[in-house]
Amino acid sequence: MPMSAPTHTGLPFDDIRQLVSTMPGPDAAARAMAEARQSDLLKPPGALGRLEEIAIHLATWQAKGMPTADRPMVAVFAATHGIAERGVSPYPGAVTKQMVAAFTDGKAAVNQICASFDAGLRVFDLALDLPTPDITQDAALDERACAATIAFGMQAIAGGADVLALGEMGIGNTTIAAALCHALYGGTPEEWVGAGTGATGDILDRKVAAVREAIAFHGAALSDPLEILRRVGGREVAAMVGAILAARIERVPVVLDGYVVTAAAAVLHAMDPSALDHCLAGHVSAEKAHARLLEKLRLKPILDLGMRLGEGSGAALALGVVKAAVATHRGMGTFSDGGVSNKA
Ligand SMILES: O=C(O)c1ccc[n+]([C@@H]2O[C@H](COP(=O)([O-])O)[C@@H](O)[C@H]2O)c1
Ligand SMILES: Cc1cc2nc[nH]c2cc1C
Numbered sequence: 340m341p342m343s344a345p346t347h348t349g350l351p352f353d354d355i356r357q358l359v360s361t362m363p364g365p366d367a368a369a370r371a372m373a374e375a376r377q378s379d380l381l382k383p384p385g386a387l388g389r390l391e392e393i394a395i396h397l398a399t400w401q402a403k404g405m406p407t408a409d410r411p412m413v414a415v416f417a418a419t420h421g422i423a424e425r426g427v428s429p430y431p432g433a434v435t436k437q438m439v440a441a442f443t444d445g446k447a448a449v450n451q452i453c454a455s456f457d458a459g460l461r462v463f464d465l466a467l468d469l470p471t472p473d474i475t476q477d478a479a480l481d482e483r484a485c486a487a488t489i490a491f492g493m494q495a496i497a498g499g500a501d502v503l504a505l506g507e508m509g510i511g512n513t514t515i516a517a518a519l520c521h522a523l524y525g526g527t528p529e530e531w532v533g534a535g536t537g538a539t540g541d542i543l544d545r546k547v548a549a550v551r552e553a554i555a556f557h558g559a560a561l562s563d564p565l566e567i568l569r570r571v572g573g574r575e576v577a578a579m580v581g582a583i584l585a586a587r588i589e590r591v592p593v594v595l596d597g598y599v600v601t602a603a604a605a606v607l608h609a610m611d612p613s614a615l616d617h618c619l620a621g622h623v624s625a626e627k628a629h630a631r632l633l634e635k636l637r638l639k640p641i642l643d644l645g646m647r648l649g650e651g652s653g654a655a656l657a658l659g660v661v662k663a664a665v666a667t668h669r670g671m672g673t674f675s676d677g678g679v680s681n682k683a
Pocket of ligand 2: 430438536649650
């Protein structure tokens with residue numbers, strides 16, 4: 340069902356709603372060109388499986404007859420959460436800032452995965468010394484700050500990436516992701532809460548309780564996706580909403596990471612079910628509810644390696660597959676070139 344253009348009341352979220360309602364669609368000519376080339380490549384049709392779909396996906400959303408993956412970029416958004424003070428993670432909130440330093444020093448897993456595929460890495464530090472309020476007591480952000488953070492996230496594509504992989508860092512943010520999913524999809528808190536960095540026992544119980552309390556506290560206000568984002572989300576989640584949206588507008592396909600990145604994507608999907616059509620799910624994380632969330636979004640993960648790190652690691656690894664999909668699409672010979680017989 341096409342969405343009618345929202346009326347503008349001058350509130351910051353109206354600008355975001357306006358952008359969502361005017362997103363470009365798929366490029367049919369580029370898709371047709373890519374499909375025609377795929378069927379001419381030196382292989383039985385379909386023999387490269389998902390690689391074929393991925394190459395066509397890139398062509399379609401880059402609006403290029405020949406897709407590229409020469410300038411892949413991983414953007415990692417880092418933020419701090421008041422909820423972390425409630426003991427919902429085995430790690431202290433201070434680890435977020437320390438890991439940002441590790442990203443800068445090249446010492447994190449994502450640095451090495453990016454280096455493996457010649458992918459760029461940009462880290463966006465979102466007011467780390469100013470945790471957002473505990474979502475069981477208050478909204479994480481007011482409307483103006485949330486809209487400004489979405490706008491900030493739009494910078495992720497500045498610099499001319501041709502594929503954007505998203506990642507995040509934020510102790511406590513698997514609780515935030517669970518609250519977002521519970522608010523968006525209902526069910527029980529238990530269905531959306533998982534181990535995160537390794538929560539068990541009392542820590543896991545506190546996560547479930549925190550999600551239940553947050554949803555009860557915000558109550559009926561959780562009926563609009565952007566309200567859900569600002570009330571039970573966080574800065575990295577809001578910034579990733581902006582990054583996904585800007586990428587769509589600038590025709591940059593997106594590779595999603597794990598549960599937290601996908602929860603950000605889910606906010607846009609709730610605004611418009613076609614809003615993630617330019618996105619690929621890089622992997623399915625070992626975080627229990629990620630598979631459930633991907634099903635809600637009808638996204639099929641590229642990889643399933645039992646990873647549950649976050650920081651864009653699964654998305655960065657999937658860039659290797661994306662690059663191979665583009666390399667085969669661009670570089671293989673064709674039946675039309677002659678030399679190899681096609682089907683009789
Ligand atoms: O995205 C995922 O699937 C994922 C699963 C487990 C852990 N994480 C990462 O771990 C951190 C949040 O975990 P926690 O236990 O502090 O809520 C945050 O930095 C995420 O990047 C991320
Ligand atoms: C060490 C560590 C690294 C991470 N990377 C992403 N989330 C993380 C959480 C922890 C605890």
